Amino acid sequence: FSPEFTEQLKNIKLPATRLELLVKMLRKTIREYKNTNKVAAEKYEDLLRKTLEAYHERKEALAAEEASATQSEAVSAIIDEATRQAMELLHQLGEDKESFRGLGLTFEEKAFYDILIYLRDKYNFVYGEDKRVGSLIINDKCKALAKKIKELIDVQSSFTDWLNNQKIRADLNQKIYFCLRAAGYPPQYNQEVFEQVMEQVEHFKEYGGE
Numbered sequence: 001f002s003p004e005f006t007e008q009l010k011n012i013k014l015p016a017t018r019l020e021l022l023v024k025m026l027r028k029t030i031r032e033y034k035n036t037n038k039v040a041a042e043k044y045e046d047l048l049r050k051t052l053e054a055y056h057e058r059k060e061a062l063a064a065e066e067a068s069a070t071q072s073e074a075v076s077a078i079i080d081e082a083t084r085q086a087m088e089l090l091h092q093l094g095e096d097k098e099s100f101r102g103l104g105l106t107f108e109e110k111a112f113y114d115i116l117i118y119l120r121d122k123y124n125f126v127y128g129e130d131k132r133v134g135s136l137i138i139n140d141k142c143k144a145l146a147k148k149i150k151e152l153i154d155v156q157s158s159f160t161d162w163l164n165n166q167k168i169r170a171d172l173n174q175k176i177y178f179c180l181r182a183a184g185y186p187p188q189y190n191q192e193v194f195e196q197v198m199e200q201v202e203h204f205k206e207y208g209g210e
Contacts (some may be wrong), residue, residue: 006087015079020084023052029093035207037111038200039118044093051089055082095135102136105143108204112146113139115200116185119193125186145183149197152176153205169205176201 005025012018026048034041058078078115100110120127128141156172177194186193 009087015076015083019079019083019086020080022083022090023048024088026090026093029090033093033097036108036204037114038203039115040096040111044089044096047089048086051082051085055079063154099136102133103138103143105146106150109143109146109150110201111204112149112197113142115197116142116145119196120186123186123190125188125190128189129186141183145180145185148179148183149176149201152179153201158203173198 009018009022012021026044030041030044030048033044055078059075060080061091062074085170097107100107103110103113105113117137120142130138131138152172156168176198180194180197
């Protein structure tokens with residue numbers, strides 16, 4: 001996301017090569033982000049997939065026409081537009097990765113904050129009150145709960161070889177389950193919500209909690 005990277009892209013003369021490098025950078029960054037924050041990374045995976053699908057569809061539609069100078073210009077325009085969209089996506093991803101600071105959370109706590117907000121909206125239940133500050137949505141109840149979940153993981157991870165100890169892992173899962181119930185998340189019992197929060201916990205333990 002540095003100005004140096006942007007400058008390097010500008011210096012690449014072939015537009016298709018520039019786009020290819022940009023897509024590789026996006027995929028690498030999304031993959032790394034997913035190790036900590038599964039739900040946020042999957043959102044950017046989906047946006048990148050849609051951008052590339054639209055790009056290939058436009059190119060294929062042109063390929064069906066007779067080759068001409070006009071077509072060559074159109075191909076360049078398609079590549080330029082896909083590059084612009086990919087750059088915008090890279091910018092949004094960079095802002096998302098840094099947004100934990102504005103939320104008053106750690107990078108790891110934001111992963112749990114994101115899943116709590118995502119599931120609340122997906123299953124359409126009320127939990128806390130959202131305040132918009134710039135581009136951020138701040139929900140103090142979700143923030144507090146995300147911190148509690150991360151605290152519970154920190155306590156268990158202090159044990160030697162905790163990732164391979166099934167008893168410790170089961171104990172953590174039970175504590176997080178009771179933590180969610182005590183916090184009233186969700187207000188009405190929903191097994192799917194619990195399971196999806198636990199999926200993020202397990203994912204974090206496997207990739208981000210070592």
